[in-house]
Amino acid sequence: MKLVEIDIADILNGGEERREYWSAIVIEQFKEIGFLRCVNIPGHDDAELLEKANWFHLQHSEQEKMKYTTNRFDPSTPRLYRGYFPIIKNQGSHKECFEIGDFEGTFEDHQAKYDTSSVASLMLEPAQWPQFEKESSQEFRKTVRAEYEVYHMVARVLIECISKGLKIDIEEFRKRTDRTCATFRLIHYPPRADIIPESCKLPTGEIISTPEHHDTSILTVLENFNYRGLQVQDPKTEKWFSIDTKPGSFVVNVGKILERMTGGQLRSTIHRVLDLGEERISAPFFYEPNVDADLVDLTTMEKWSDVPYGLWMVQYVKKFVEYNSLPSYEK
Numbered sequence: 001m002k003l004v005e006i007d008i009a010d011i012l013n014g015g016e017e018r019r020e021y022w023s024a025i026v027i028e029q030f031k032e033i034g035f036l037r038c039v040n041i042p043g044h045d046d047a048e049l050l051e052k053a054n055w056f057h058l059q060h061s062e063q064e065k066m067k068y069t070t071n072r073f074d075p076s077t078p079r080l081y082r083g084y085f086p087i088i089k090n091q092g093s094h095k096e097c098f099e100i101g102d103f104e105g106t107f108e109d110h111q112a113k114y115d116t117s118s119v120a121s122l123m124l125e126p127a128q129w130p131q132f133e134k135e136s137s138q139e140f141r142k143t144v145r146a147e148y149e150v151y152h153m154v155a156r157v158l159i160e161c162i163s164k165g166l167k168i169d170i171e172e173f174r175k176r177t178d179r180t181c182a183t184f185r186l187i188h189y190p191p192r193a194d195i196i197p198e199s200c201k202l203p204t205g206e207i208i209s210t211p212e213h214h215d216t217s218i219l220t221v222l223e224n225f226n227y228r229g230l231q232v233q234d235p236k237t238e239k240w241f242s243i244d245t246k247p248g249s250f251v252v253n254v255g256k257i258l259e260r261m262t263g264g265q266l267r268s269t270i271h272r273v274l275d276l277g278e279e280r281i282s283a284p285f286f287y288e289p290n291v292d293a294d295l296v297d298l299t300t301m302e303k304w305s306d307v308p309y310g311l312w313m314v315q316y317v318k319k320f321v322e323y324n325s326l327p328s329y330e331k
């Protein structure tokens with residue numbers, strides 16, 4: 001399936017008329033299939049990002065990477081949220097990830113600042129940058145942080161298009177996202193060599209490495225490099241389509257939170273990833289609200305959750321195997 005392409009540089013530099021033009025297309029695509037592609041992205045360097053993702057995932061052993069993991073996978077670390085998570089064998093989801101959020105600083109300062117039993121202490125945790133022996137990770141850090149900023153810019157540009165196209169005051173989005181709990185993730189999917197659950201075997205003989213799901217985010221912005229495998233379910237026919245590849249561009253989809261923010265007008269579409277028997281790297285950015293943002297339908301201003309985003313998110317992710325050992329939070 002070829003996604004409709006949105007020209008980010010033209011939105012940024014083309015003036016009001018071009019912004020109106022692109023806003024209408026963004027709205028149309030997000031209403032119809034919930035997916036589109038962004039091209040011409042100032043500052044995005046796919047080759048550089050792929051090199052750094054490969055450096056981290058393929059040039060270091062799991063043992064080395066585990067030094068930067070979280071408490072869910074190594075009870076001896078106090079880190080809870082940001083860093084590395086390893087492959088969990090024989091599960092539906094088969095991947096290892098390195099992730100950062102918006103926040104930098106030392107873990108000690110962070111712990112001193114936030115009540116450790118609060119969800120803010122979890123979700124605002126600073127990045128955990130690797131420092132492998134005899135190697136500098138400065139370049140890795142520089143590239144990954146710079147790309148985070150590029151993805152973040154693209155998410156904001158698209159939200160401006162949505163605000164324009166749906167006539168929702170941009171301030172309503174801004175005040176709920178100006179301290180975003182976004183996650184930027186470098187994913188490595190090795191070909192499956194474990195016991196593959198029956199639910200991951202398709203009748204066609206194909207194998208799944210990420211089962212079908214909605215994203216919970218506002219928007220998900222994704223670089224797939226030259227790796228195929230991403231499939232989207234047509235919301236109308238329920239047929240599955242493979243998304244083509246185009247390195248240097250971003251595939252963007254609507255998440256559940258944006259679907260609800262827009263009163264269901266924009267569609268959060270189900271997708272999955274196939275294991276095509278080869279290494280696969282991808283780099284998604286999940287654009288999320290502030291930890292204390294109320295969860296509202298911005299078309300009616302009605303709340304759809306009794307608890308703010310942070311608490312809602314923790315309750316939600318605890319359903320997934322990677323997160324089921326997270327503590328419970330009430331504040």
Ligand SMILES: O=C(O)CCC(=O)C(=O)O
Pocket residue numbers: 187210215222224230271272273282283284
């Ligand atoms: O790796 C991909 O291409 C997509 C991953 C995905 O859907 C996700 O992480 O939510």
Ligand SMILES: [Fe+2]
Pocket residue numbers: 213214215220271
């Ligand atoms: Fe996804």
